[in-house]
Structures are given as C-alpha cells and as structure tokens.
Amino acid sequence: DAMVIQNPRYQVTQFGKPVTLSCSQTLNHNVMYWYQQKSSQAPKLLFHYYDKDFNNEADTPDNFQSRRPNTSFCFLDIRSPGLGDAAMYLCATSSHSYEQYFGPGTRLTVT
Amino acid sequence: DQQVKQNSPSLSVQEGRISILNCDYTNSMFDYFLWYKKYPAEGPTFLISISSIKDKNEDGRFTVFLNKSAKHLSLHIVPSQPGDSAVYFCAASSSGTYKYIFGTGTRLKVLA
Numbered sequence: 001d002a003m004v005i006q007n008p009r010y011q012v013t014q015f016g017k018p019v020t021l022s023c024s025q026t027l028n029h030n031v032m033y034w035y036q037q038k039s040s041q042a043p044k045l046l047f048h049y050y051d052k053d054f055n056n057e058a059d060t061p062d063n064f065q066s067r068r069p070n071t072s073f074c075f076l077d078i079r080s081p082g083l084g085d086a087a088m089y090l091c092a093t094s095s096h097s098y099e100q101y102f103g104p105g106t107r108l109t110v111t
Numbered sequence: 112d113q114q115v116k117q118n119s120p121s122l123s124v125q126e127g128r129i130s131i132l133n134c135d136y137t138n139s140m141f142d143y144f145l146w147y148k149k150y151p152a153e154g155p156t157f158l159i160s161i162s163s164i165k166d167k168n169e170d171g172r173f174t175v176f177l178n179k180s181a182k183h184l185s186l187h188i189v190p191s192q193p194g195d196s197a198v199y200f201c202a203a204s205s206s207g208t209y210k211y212i213f214g215t216g217t218r219l220k221v222l223a
Contacts, residue, residue, distance in 0.1 A: 004154070006154075031209050033211075035213075040120070040215065040216075041215055042113070042115070042200070042212075042213040042214055042215045042216065043155070043200070043213045044213075045210060045211065045212075048209060048210065050209055055210075090154055090155070092154075094209065098143050098145065098160060098204060099145070099157045099160065100145075100155075100157065100202075100211060101157070102147075102154030102155045102156065103154050104152070104153050104154045105153075105154050
C-alpha cells in the first residue's frame, strides 16, 4: 500500500542534543510538509517542499531545519532541542490535488 | 491570530443521531476547505473537502456545508456511529499556495 512512513514513532532526546526525524513516502507526491502539533493545539506548519523548492514559515524557529534529498525522503533536523520542542511531529504529502496524506507522526520527548 | 477556529473542543452524540461539527475562518482568500479525522496514535486522515465554488459536498454519511458570507463551514455526520469517535480537524487553503491552516480540532464521542 502506498503510504507515508515516519521513523521513529517515539524519540527521546536530551536538552540541546541534535535530533533528526525522518519521513518517507511511496506516493510519489511532489509536495512534502512538516507540522508540529502540541497537545490540544492545531497542527502548525513548519515548512514544506514543492519538489526541491524549500518554503519556510516565517515563524519557524531557526533551530528547525529540513532536508529533502530526493522525492521519497524528507528529514526534520532540530539542532538544539529545548523543552518547548517536545511535541508530535507530523509529515504529510500532497500532489496537485489539495488532499494531504499524513504519516502516523513522531512523538518527541526532550529530557 | 488564529485564522481557522473550531470553537467546540468536544462533542458527545448518541449513536444514530446527527453530529454537527463547526469551523469558522477569517481569511477571505481561503477557497478550499478540508476535514480530517484523527484517531489516537495515528496521523490525520482525509475525510471530505469542499471548494468555495460550492456550498455543499456529500460523501456517504458525511456532508460538508460552506457559508462563504459567514465564513463558516460545518461537517454533518448522519447517522453517527461509535467508530466515528475521533478528533476532527478542519483545514483551509488558498489556491496555489499548497499551504494548509488547521483548526484546533473537535473531539467527537459517539455514545452507543
């Protein structure tokens, strides 16, 4: 089945220790997104790629970076995680339609 | 400033009755609206959408209504089933931006 896969599902990192979350897709969609969702809040768009074009949201902290080495993979790098970065991180894809397909998310804990 | 609002954090409905989930938006540039359903420990899954050129879209038990003048949309689920118990998010987008703004979600509980 075509899908969006996120690894790991649960990630624990230490305060200030860099962490990378990964996302892969078998849908061959050209747009990939990273969202941050904190408890009882709306998913917040961090950035998205349209093919290789990177689009950063104005309020995304510099601490967050992303890489998309090819169509299938996209990574979220948090350079120096703080306690406030603990959240669910959702990866999503879309093609030229408006529907987005989400992965199951990675829950990040910062200790 | 939250551009998409779901003012009801939770809703309980008896099985077989109608569930109505509401969503309001402030940005008049939004022209496409989507509803997602989210179960615990899973990512949101697409449910139904509506373009601003329509005022209603129906898919089985799910119907979305759009009132552009009021900047309001609603999702109707008829009849409601226990399996519909989940968090429902509405999201909005403007043509060509490929960006989606989500509401905070409404937790629906369908009581058997």
